[in-house]
Amino acid sequence: ASAQAFDRAAFQAKGIADTLKALGAADATESKDVTIVSPDIAENGAVVPVGIRSGVAKTQMMALLIDKNPNALAAAYDLLEGAAPEVNMRVKMGQSSDVVAVVKADGKFYMARKEIKVTLGGCGG
Amino acid sequence: MADPMKIRASAKDGVVDVRVLMAHEMETGQRKDASGNVVPAWFISDVTASLNGKEVLKAHWGPAISKNPYLQFKINGGKAGDKVTVSWVDNKGDKRTDETTVS
Amino acid sequence: GMSLPAFASSDAGAEALYDIPKFGNVSLLHFTDCHAQLLPIHFREPSVNIGLGDARGRAPHLVGEHLLKAFGVKPGTAEAHAFTYLDFEAAARTYGKVGGFAHLSTLVKRMKASRPGALLLDGGDTWQGSATALWTNAQDMVDACKLLGVDVMTAHWEFTYGEKRVQEIIEKDLKGHIDFVAQNVRTTDFEDPVFPSHVIKQINGVPVAIIGQAFPYTPIANPRYMVANWSFGIRDEDLQKVVDEVRGKGAQVVVVLSHNGMDVDIKMASRVSGVDAIMGGHTHDGVPQPVMVRNAKGTTLVSNAGSNGKFLGVLDFDVKNGKVADFRYRLLPVFSNLLPADKAMQAYIDKVRSPFKARLEETLAITEGLLYRRGNFNGTFDQLILDAMMEVKGAEIGFSPGFRWGTSILGGQAITREHVMDQTAITYPYTTLTDMSGEMIKTVLEDVCDNLFNPDPYYQQGGDMVRVGGLEYTCDPMADMGKRIVDMRLNGKPIDAKKTYKVAGWAPVAEGAKGEPIWEVVETWLKANKTVSPRKANLPRLVGMDGNPGMA
Ligand SMILES: [Mn+2]
Ligand SMILES: [Mn+2]
Structure with a gap:
């Protein structure tokens, strides 16, 4: 399956709702088959490792949104023939935020949400 | 010209695990320099990965991807000896392509 | 449990405590x-170690009598002294x-x-x-x-x-x-x-x-x-x-x-x-x-x-x-x-101490009261550090990290250089003096408070609350992040989010921080004071914690 040209306008959207709309994913449903793999507390807000896994058959696209970033969309991936529904990346987060993974599979959209904390640090036992 | 990527690709049970480290500033466009001027955004916007010349993954990135980007993905149906090629292009038109052999 | 007379005869005491039957093969x-x-x-165990949600009343969030009861430890024994803060100074002198x-x-x-x-x-x-x-x-x-x-x-x-x-x-x-x-x-x-x-x-x-x-x-x-x-x-x-x-x-x-x-x-x-x-x-x-x-x-x-x-x-x-x-x-x-x-x-x-012995054992002051650190919000030794830091650095507010290490000193004992180092010996000991807005002060307190009281342990870092000098506040541990710290006051007046305050602190985690090591600041203050009156730890007013078995 060949992907359609990606519309980069989605990178200009702000917040989760508008970005989902820009991705054509406004009707995405929460799904347990979409998982976000990341630390609960970021070691370094400039380098936060985040992975997306999809267990939905015929996954064709995966995207990562960070609610509190100036623009929510961080990355989108077209999975062509052969690609497994699993990508890992490292992203910047200015502050604690929900992150949302969006998956398009067989033309439908699914999503998952998770909080990642960015803390000032210090202290300890 | 940008520094080469570091690419690792290894096959296990018919699945190729690919890990890529790219050298790039990934300037957000939000930061100000010492004299208060906004440093323009400068980031890798598109990445393409191929197995034996056939495209398997296209990444579309914004400036929220960290400096010196890391990308890990998996390809079904690959094996040792296959060729993995990764290319990127940034928003200024700079580009880079590197290749490795699956171990 | 072991009674005091048994403890006094050291062989019997040791036998009662340490002759535990072997079991199994590993x-x-x-x-x-x-x-x-x-x-x-x-080392004084905490009198405040609050557990919330699933952790409420479950080990390790049991202090004092709650802990003794939960584990069947007899009060007034050597074990009770080891596991709790109860009657700490007297028990420490006994055992x-x-x-x-x-x-x-x-x-x-x-x-x-x-x-x-x-x-x-x-x-x-x-x-x-x-x-x-x-x-x-x-x-x-x-x-x-x-x-x-x-x-x-x-x-x-x-x-x-x-x-x-x-x-x-x-x-x-x-x-x-x-x-x-x-x-x-x-x-x-x-x-x-x-x-x-x-x-x-x-x-x-x-x-x-x-x-x-x-x-x-x-x-x-x-x-x-x-x-x-x-x-x-x-x-x-x-x-x-x-x-x-x-x-x-x-x-x-x-x-x-x-x-x-x-x-x-x-x-x-x-x-x-x-x-x-x-x-x-x-x-x-x-x-x-x-x-x-x-x-x-x-x-x-x-x-x-x-x-x-x-x-x-x-x-x-x-x-x-x-x-x-x-x-x-x-x-x-x-x-x-x-x-x-x-x-x-x-x-x-x-042997390993001998080159440092004189330096370690030098008396810097005498303490009149018990000095300890451990507890969710503050300890008297932390209060001493705060008092010293604020006075020496000329700050109206002090922040001292919520470390859980640091030994205790009984009232009447000498505070040696070694004791001060027991509270402060880290590789980034710099003291800082910063102009902080009221808003920033709240952000810092909320951030640390969430590390302690987030309902999900994976979001906790396991230290204690930053110790606060000068500033009074109310803490509602069960509130959401950003809403736990309220009614911050300095000398009775509410903290103004927009106003800036002089805040002294130490142990900065950011790279490039500089400043006199904390042990020098404390030493300066101790030598000037010679005798340290009992410290009253500055504690927040707590909301919703009545009856929590993690509180004395
Ligand atoms: Mn420790
Ligand atoms: Mn530790």
Whole structure:
């Protein structure tokens, strides 16, 4: 399956709702088959490792949104023939935020949400 | 010209695990320099990965991807000896392509 | 329980406490968070250690009488003194000091004699916390641990000596003696393992796997630049892979030597299966009996062995037909009056201290009141540090980190330079004086408060609340993040979000911070005061905590 040209306008959207709309994913449903793999507390807000896994058959696209970033969309991936529904990346987060993974599979959209904390640090036992 | 990527690709049970480290500033466009001027955004916007010349993954990135980007993905149906090629292009038109052999 | 007359006769007292019957065929001895205390010390357990949600009223969130009752410890006994703050000064005078490597060594030898093949596990926070550890760049503790017979270790504060020093010690000193294990430390580039994840040892013919779990939030709680090329995290999915791997290799007992902190360990035990025991540290909880946690395939016992060399955990497993059939656990207090000093260890300690002895033992002031640190919100020794810092630096507000290490001093005793270093000996001791907006002050307090009271333990870092001088506030631990700190006041007047205040602090985690070391600031103040009147710890007004068994 060949992907359609990606519309980069989605990178200009702000917040989760508008970005989902820009991705054509406004009707995405929460799904347990979409998982976000990341630390609960970021070691370094400039380098936060985040992975997306999809267990939905015929996954064709995966995207990562960070609610509190100036623009929510961080990355989108077209999975062509052969690609497994699993990508890992490292992203910047200015502050604690929900992150949302969006998956398009067989033309439908699914999503998952998770909080990642960015803390000032210090202290300890 | 940008520094080469570091690419690792290894096959296990018919699945190729690919890990890529790219050298790039990934300037957000939000930061100000010492004299208060906004440093323009400068980031890798598109990445393409191929197995034996056939495209398997296209990444579309914004400036929220960290400096010196890391990308890990998996390809079904690959094996040792296959060729993995990764290319990127940034928003200024700079580009880079590197290749490795699956171990 | 043991009555005072029995304790007074040291042989009978020692017998009652330490002659515990051997059980089973695989024994593990565990100490953790000794914070480089080579000599016997006093250490007051907390009177405030709040647990919320699932953790309310569950170990380790039980203090004083609540703890005694939950574990059947008789009040007024040596054990009651070891496990609680109750009647602390009087009991400390009665039962004497605790810990000390020479006394711990005697106990370790005694346990090894009755439990052939027993392994000694060191849970970390071993190389930091004293003047001599800092001044010898951790070497005094590394050599002491080799002499003590440590078999396996993991780490936290060890990393604050920097990546290079840690690697150097592993290469030069530990190799062939002590296995340094940590499954959850990876390189920041390709996420390659930095340390071996585990070691498998044969104990009386039984293969036993010890998996290491270093403190997951080291680059957050401590300066990241010290471990710039390493990434940490809980990584419980990776832990499950290691557990499956060692079971596949034939391990009949699987133990995680953890520095997660006890609440994180309890959650981890519910998510990972195939682990017999998590022997934990970091939160410095002296918990008499393990918490049993059910998970998908069985039950995991979770223990925590206190701090400052006060305790030795003894875990006996009965392994039958290739698996654990039963266990016994004891957390033994190390009373230095009941355990004669091991001669070889004492000689080593004397030798390693001798170049520094005069400097360590110099009296800086006399304290009239009890000085201690441990507790969720403040301790009197922290208050002393705050008072000294604010006065010497000319600040109206002081912040002092919520460390859980630091020994206690009884009223009437001398405060020596060594005591000050026991509270402050870190590799980033800089003091700072900052203009902070009221808004920023609130942000800082909220951030630390969430690290302590987030309902999900994986979002906690396991320290205590930042100690606050000058500023009064109200804390509602059960509120959401950003809403726990209210009614902040300075000299009775509400804090203005837009106004700036002079705030003194120490132990900055940011790179490039500079400033006079905290121990010099405290020393200046102590020498000027000579006698320190009893400190009244500045505590927040708490909301909704009435009746919580984590409060005295
Ligand atoms: Mn500790
Ligand atoms: Mn610790």
